[in-house]
Amino acid sequence: xxxxxxxxxxxxxxxxxxxxxxxxxxxxxxxxxxxxxxxxxxxxxxxxxxxxxxxxxxxxxxxxxxxxxxxxxxxxxxxxxxxxxxxxxxxxxxxxxxxxxxxxxxxxxxxx
Amino acid sequence: xxxxxxxxxxxxxxxxxxxxxxxxxxxxxxxxxxxxxxxxxxxxxxxxxxxxxxxxxxxxxxxxxxxxxxxxxxxxxxxxxxxxxxxxxxxxxxxxxxxxxxxxxxxxxxx
Numbered sequence: 001x002x003x004x005x006x007x008x009x010x011x012x013x014x015x016x017x018x019x020x021x022x023x024x025x026x027x028x029x030x031x032x033x034x035x036x037x038x039x040x041x042x043x044x045x046x047x048x049x050x051x052x053x054x055x056x057x058x059x060x061x062x063x064x065x066x067x068x069x070x071x072x073x074x075x076x077x078x079x080x081x082x083x084x085x086x087x088x089x090x091x092x093x094x095x096x097x098x099x100x101x102x103x104x105x106x107x108x109x110x111x112x
Numbered sequence: 113x114x115x116x117x118x119x120x121x122x123x124x125x126x127x128x129x130x131x132x133x134x135x136x137x138x139x140x141x142x143x144x145x146x147x148x149x150x151x152x153x154x155x156x157x158x159x160x161x162x163x164x165x166x167x168x169x170x171x172x173x174x175x176x177x178x179x180x181x182x183x184x185x186x187x188x189x190x191x192x193x194x195x196x197x198x199x200x201x202x203x204x205x206x207x208x209x210x211x212x213x214x215x216x217x218x219x220x221x222x223x
Contacts (some may be wrong), residue, residue, distance in 0.1 A: 103155035
């Protein structure tokens with residue numbers, strides 16, 4: 001069974017801090033994704049990666065960057081956290097771009 | 113731009129009832145449609161994936177149908193149980209990078 005692990009369930013950070021959200025998958029999947037989920041807005045894609053060191057912007061990349069140095073690990077970076085980045089962040093992976101996604105349990109980030 | 117709508121936003125049914133959740137989308141040029149389940153405070157779990165060439169998929173008490181021409185999908189849950197209580201989301205799109213999610217239907221199955 002695919003396991004996608006996000007390192008933190010809850011995080012509280014201050015405005016202006018640099019924040020790292022980590023995600024690891026154990027199934028050798030090529031593709032990894034970062035979404036944020038907000039009430040009434042659904043899931044929105046921030047970034048995705050289809051190979052090591054490869055990345056593409058999603059629908060809302062502003063204020064975020066990503067890193068994929070190893071196939072199993074995909075990191076989301078908030079360079080300077082702001083209160084409007086308070087949200088639930090979900091990482092996902094997939095074997096190919098035409099099959100289902102496997103999600104982690106999410107990280108609820110609060111920026112004060 | 114693809115838009116995905118799920119109505120109703122919330123639904124409460126007594127245990128044992130059969131129920132249907134609806135998903136509609138505006139652009140019929142899709143590769144597949146997926147249904148997910150999300151428990152409170154958790155990630156999403158994949159339930160069913162229907163390729164664009166298929167009309168339906170079944171898994172246990174769940175059956176999902178797809179009508180591309182009308183831009184609709186339904187998720188049918190038979191003999192509902194309290195453990196089915198969760199939020200159900202549909203997602204449509206081409207490649208996974210282009211998935212568009214609905215905002216979900218929150219289902220409560222009461223004893």
